[in-house]
Amino acid sequence: MNGPFIDRLYDLLKQVTGYIYPNEIEVHWSILVVVYPYLTGLVAGAFILASLVKVFNVKEVQGVYRLSLLTALAFLLIAPLPLLLHLGHPERAYEIFLNPNFTSAMAMFGFVYAWYLMVVLVLEIWFTYRRDVILWAREEKPPMRWIHRVITLFSNDVSERSLEVDRKVVKGITIIGIPSAFLLHGYVGFIFGSIKANPWWSSVLMPIVFLFSAIVSGIALVILLYMVITPLRGGKIDMACLDKMSSYLFYAVIVDFSLECLDFIHRLYQSEESIKILSEMVMSKLFISLVIIQVLLGMVLPLALMVGIRLLRVNEELRKLLYFVSVILIQLGIFATRWNVVIGGQMFSKSFKGLTVYKMELTGIEGLLMTLGLLMLPFVVLAILLKIFPAWEWPKKHAAVEPAM
Amino acid sequence: MERRRFLNKLFAVALPGGVLGIVLQRSRARAETSGYDASKHYYGMGIQVDKCIGCGRCVEACKDENNVPREPFFFRTWVERYVIKGNGEVVIQNIDKTISATAEVIGERDFLRSFFVPKLCNQCDNPPCVQVCPVGATFKTEDGIILVDEKRCIGCRYCIQACPYGARYLNPTTQTADKCTFCYHRVVKDLLPACVEVCPTQARIFGDVRSTASPLTRFKRMNKLHVLKPYLNTEPKVAYSELDGEVR
Numbered sequence: 001m002n003g004p005f006i007d008r009l010y011d012l013l014k015q016v017t018g019y020i021y022p023n024e025i026e027v028h029w030s031i032l033v034v035v036y037p038y039l040t041g042l043v044a045g046a047f048i049l050a051s052l053v054k055v056f057n058v059k060e061v062q063g064v065y066r067l068s069l070l071t072a073l074a075f076l077l078i079a080p081l082p083l084l085l086h087l088g089h090p091e092r093a094y095e096i097f098l099n100p101n102f103t104s105a106m107a108m109f110g111f112v113y114a115w116y117l118m119v120v121l122v123l124e125i126w127f128t129y130r131r132d133v134i135l136w137a138r139e140e141k142p143p144m145r146w147i148h149r150v151i152t153l154f155s156n157d158v159s160e161r162s163l164e165v166d167r168k169v170v171k172g173i174t175i176i177g178i179p180s181a182f183l184l185h186g187y188v189g190f191i192f193g194s195i196k197a198n199p200w201w202s203s204v205l206m207p208i209v210f211l212f213s214a215i216v217s218g219i220a221l222v223i224l225l226y227m228v229i230t231p232l233r234g235g236k237i238d239m240a241c242l243d244k245m246s247s248y249l250f251y252a253v254i255v256d257f258s259l260e261c262l263d264f265i266h267r268l269y270q271s272e273e274s275i276k277i278l279s280e281m282v283m284s285k286l287f288i289s290l291v292i293i294q295v296l297l298g299m300v301l302p303l304a305l306m307v308g309i310r311l312l313r314v315n316e317e318l319r320k321l322l323y324f325v326s327v328i329l330i331q332l333g334i335f336a337t338r339w340n341v342v343i344g345g346q347m348f349s350k351s352f353k354g355l356t357v358y359k360m361e362l363t364g365i366e367g368l369l370m371t372l373g374l375l376m377l378p379f380v381v382l383a384i385l386l387k388i389f390p391a392w393e394w395p396k397k398h399a400a401v402e403p404a405m
Numbered sequence: 406m407e408r409r410r411f412l413n414k415l416f417a418v419a420l421p422g423g424v425l426g427i428v429l430q431r432s433r434a435r436a437e438t439s440g441y442d443a444s445k446h447y448y449g450m451g452i453q454v455d456k457c458i459g460c461g462r463c464v465e466a467c468k469d470e471n472n473v474p475r476e477p478f479f480f481r482t483w484v485e486r487y488v489i490k491g492n493g494e495v496v497i498q499n500i501d502k503t504i505s506a507t508a509e510v511i512g513e514r515d516f517l518r519s520f521f522v523p524k525l526c527n528q529c530d531n532p533p534c535v536q537v538c539p540v541g542a543t544f545k546t547e548d549g550i551i552l553v554d555e556k557r558c559i560g561c562r563y564c565i566q567a568c569p570y571g572a573r574y575l576n577p578t579t580q581t582a583d584k585c586t587f588c589y590h591r592v593v594k595d596l597l598p599a600c601v602e603v604c605p606t607q608a609r610i611f612g613d614v615r616s617t618a619s620p621l622t623r624f625k626r627m628n629k630l631h632v633l634k635p636y637l638n639t640e641p642k643v644a645y646s647e648l649d650g651e652v653r
Binding site: 002005006009013019020021022023024025026028029083086087088089090092093095096099100101103104105106107109191194195196197198345346349350351352353 | 485536
């Protein structure tokens with residue numbers, strides 16, 4: 001048997017407080033399961049930002065439309081990886097697609113993921129970029145020319161009529177896309193919210209809280225990427241765009257914070273049997289990750305900064321700095337939110353009589369290094385996607401013209 | 406000569422025929438005993454809390470019978486010791502000495518009442534573990550027992566999260582979910598589950614919940630019963646008599 005694993009359980013045993021069921025010493029969903037909802041949240045959030053631009057035709061934010069779509073795709077491609085690595089038998093993962101149990105929220109993963117990836121994101125990106133990719137392929141030398149030719153699926157029609165079709169299709173997909181993005185992350189919330197055995201998870205608000213925190217994290221990520229990539233490619237940050245995105249972020253944070261407060265107040269007011277052990281857990285095991293990082297640093301401080309920016313009319317440079325600090329804090333806060341949900345839900349015994357501990361390993365599949373790798377990987381994918389689908393460059397012939405989308 | 410040839414022929418036919426007949430008869434008899442019909446059974450268990458002396462033989466027998474890892478983090482069944490102190494405080498310990506090595510020692514004068522509670526999978530009639538399994542590896546048999554197909558289980562551990570009783574664990578050897586099966590391999594041979602078989606005080610009673618004359622039915626007739634966490638609507642098929650309100 002796995003000796004170090006058993007030794008670790010003996011170590012953890014010494015730190016258990018109160019009484020836990022004997023099978024509960026091992027924390028079954030570890031850091032990799034924290035990463036999964038974090039990544040899907042970023043996907044849903046980035047996509048919803050792109051959809052807002054398209055549906056409401058917001059001029060200021062047009063500049064990040066393509067970046068948002070590509071960010072969503074890059075993160076969606078990596079999102080299933082932590083889940084796969086976490087499985088006891090990853091080689092049987094295909095069973096979820098071939099033999100799904102229709103009463104299982106997790107079994108719906110295959111369908112929701114395939115729908116979102118194939119029908120929503122890939123199609124929207126393809127139709128958005130079709131004209132430009134055709135034109136790039138005409139201008140370029142191999143191998144980029146070949147790559148772009150293949151991506152266009154050898155379509156070569158850039159007539160006004162075909163572009164009109166592209167526009168209509170993108171509009172249609174965006175309209176389907178918004179509920180799909182809601183579905184993608186709402187469903188992840190449902191995986192936790194539907195577990196009646198676990199009072200920390202079991203809440204009808206869970207999918208909605210997940211959804212709004214997803215929107216917050218997605219918008220914050222696109223702002224962060226925009227602020228980092230623009231200077232790197234020698235461009236100038238468009239303050240109108242940044243202000244607009246930040247105002248979306250501000251409203252999303254307010255809704256998210258209100259929902260989390262509602263959940264908190266509801267639990268305290270109902271004061272069910274589990275409240276004692278949950279309070280004990282929040283005040284001990286989760287104090288730093290929940291009270292300090294999630295609430296104070298990840299929510300209250302960025303909110304205060306954004307209110308400050310609005311009230312004090314600070315100058316451009318300071319505004320950029322404050323936005324930058326805010327979005328980093330928000331990312332940290334949302335990651336802590338995922339941690340507190342996933343790990344927090346396993347820190348207390350279902351006997352409600354004791355608390356267990358979770359210690360992350362440094363190396364190994366469920367270790368810190370793997371986690372950091374998985375968090376970095378979407379950025380590598382994004383860099384490749386941006387190489388193939390430049391977000392701010394247009395074909396030379398049309399350089400002076402506004403992009404079709 | 407004629408008679409000898411006749412007898413030889415008779416012997417040549419009769420001997421193999423007789424042997425064949427005996428073999429056929431035996432195999433038919435075997436088929437009758439192993440011809441287990443799941444549709445004719447529906448199993449449950451009764452636990453008489455006041456009879457449990459906390460000897461732990463059930464836990465040992467279960468681990469031996471079902472190849473449960475010996476380490477004290479993997480149990481298909483376990484026994485909890487409850488002590489309700491004079492000030493109302495409830496102290497719960499696992500009777501496994503490895504886990505409870507540092508457990509608090511409670512003086513005789515400090516406690517109000519104390520008892521042992523054997524725990525195992527409740528074989529819920531409305532099982533949350535079956536509901537959440539993404540690939541249908543956990544399923545309910547026709548005779549009401551919840552089993553795990555270890556060849557199909559992908560090791561996602563969703564069932565472990567969904568079980569309100571902490572009755573499941575991930576087997577570190579097979580990397581699949583594992584739990585009590587009421588010793589299904591024994592039950593289909595008309596044997597009792599190992600824990601029931603070895604219990605010296607008959608604190609555990611196994612039987613058919615639909616039968617009108619089983620020990621389980623008698624237990625249900627003679628006792629006031631309770632199940633664990635009834636508010637979760639899991640409809641456990643393990644019923645407890647003399648269960649204290651403090652038991653979780």
